[in-house]
Amino acid sequence: MTQAIRISEFGNPSVLQMVEIDLPDPGPGEIRVRHAAIGVNFIDTYHRSGLYPLPLPAGIGLEAAGVVDAVGSDVTHLKPGDRIAYGGGPIGAYSQAANLPANRVALIPDGVTDEQAATLMLKGMTVRFLFKDCFAVKPGDTILFHAAAGGVGQIACQWAKDMGVTLIGTAGSDEKCRIAKEMGAAHVVNYRRENIAESVRSLTEGKGVPVVYDGVGADTFEASLDCLQPRGLMVSFGNASGPVTGVNLGLLAAKGSLYVTRPTLMHYIAKDEDLAANTADVFDAVKRGAVTSSIGQRYALADARQAHEDLEARKTIGASILLP
Incomplete structure (x- = not known):
């Protein structure tokens, strides 16, 4: 037994x-x-x-x-x-x-x-498919990754640094911000006392980022859209704060002809x-x-x-x- x-x-x-x-x-x-x-x-x-x-x-x-x-x-x-x-x-x-x-x-x-x-395995494979299959980040890119001190986030911080990618992370405490920085995040935004979109725009000289990786869900969805460049990609890969519901597709047009995907690892490793x-x-x-x-x-x-x-x-x- x-x-x-x-x-x-x-x-x-x-x-x-x-x-x-x-x-x-x-x-x-x-x-x-x-x-x-x-x-x-x-x-x-x-x-x-x-x-x-x-x-x-x-x-x-x-x-x-x-x-x-x-x-x-x-x-x-x-x-x-x-x-x-x-x-x-x-x-x-x-x-x-x-x-x-x-x-x-x-x-x-x-x-x-x-x-x-x-x-x-699961966390590493998740970062790998996010960075290489879902949106192929390349050296010199600046990206936003939510929950940067979590299990997936820490791997993302390290892997991004190894790839020559500037990762802006978010975290909910000074301690978690410190950990994300130690793991390789170039910048970390404490979302409990800083406005995420304003911070990202400031860090990117107003341009925003080409991709946001968001495993948080409902709490960060609109802020994530506000961080994107025109025609940028919002990758919603998790629901830590609850699922995203009731999305008005007109927001994507209003905020810059944005793209949104809701991928799962299982579809990317099915073969x-x-x-x-x-x-x-x-x-x-x-x-x-x-x-x-x-x-x-x-x-x-x-x-x-x-x-x-x-x-x-x-x-x-x-x-x-x-x-x-």
Whole structure:
């Protein structure tokens, strides 16, 4: 038997329940992984709340690292004892062990710990697709990235600096602003006492930025539009403050013929070759030292409720992990 977190209804963190499950042997093309560390991400709260509904009852969690325990038939590129990580599901990472498609995991390179890998997969792959696929930033660009001291934001700050990109970050406290600067942000705006759009316009000599990466959602949507250059792109990739609703498309015309996209990582790594290219870039950045993982919080698997409460209350800094 294996312990796992399951939900039988949508709601607040109290719906997260630890249960015993019977994990079968891996089937053809599958592997069984004993988890060593599990990543906690905002998308997990969306699945739990029902914002992104799942068929119930359901597991939860998309990201983890661990050791291959068994392989199914037809699996030849992995063997028991291999260290692997994954960040695109399937759902159910909040568990001691899981069966996974062998073609949807990545070998963890030497020099990268299980805990680091468990926080670098989903967040690192997210930054990679945002910067290289969704809007291809290039050296010399100036961009805006909200929640720059969060788990995704810290990786974005580091990766942008490595690429020669000037990243303007936002954060909600002086401490978080300091962390974002240490991670590589060129400028940080404390949104609790500064006007985001006015600050960005001042920092860009009135021009604005060509792209805004916004994982906050409702609270920052209009401010993000006000930071863009004409024909700029607003990338709304998360809903930390709630989903964006009731958008008047006329705003996009009035503010400069703007573009808006609501992408998800899963659509950008749906093909095996796209997943492989993404994870290769992530681990290359890690091996070069361009990107490191900052783990701010560690919780026992049984304390998943507390992890979600802290994340949604914006009490966390950097990445959070569960330890089985």
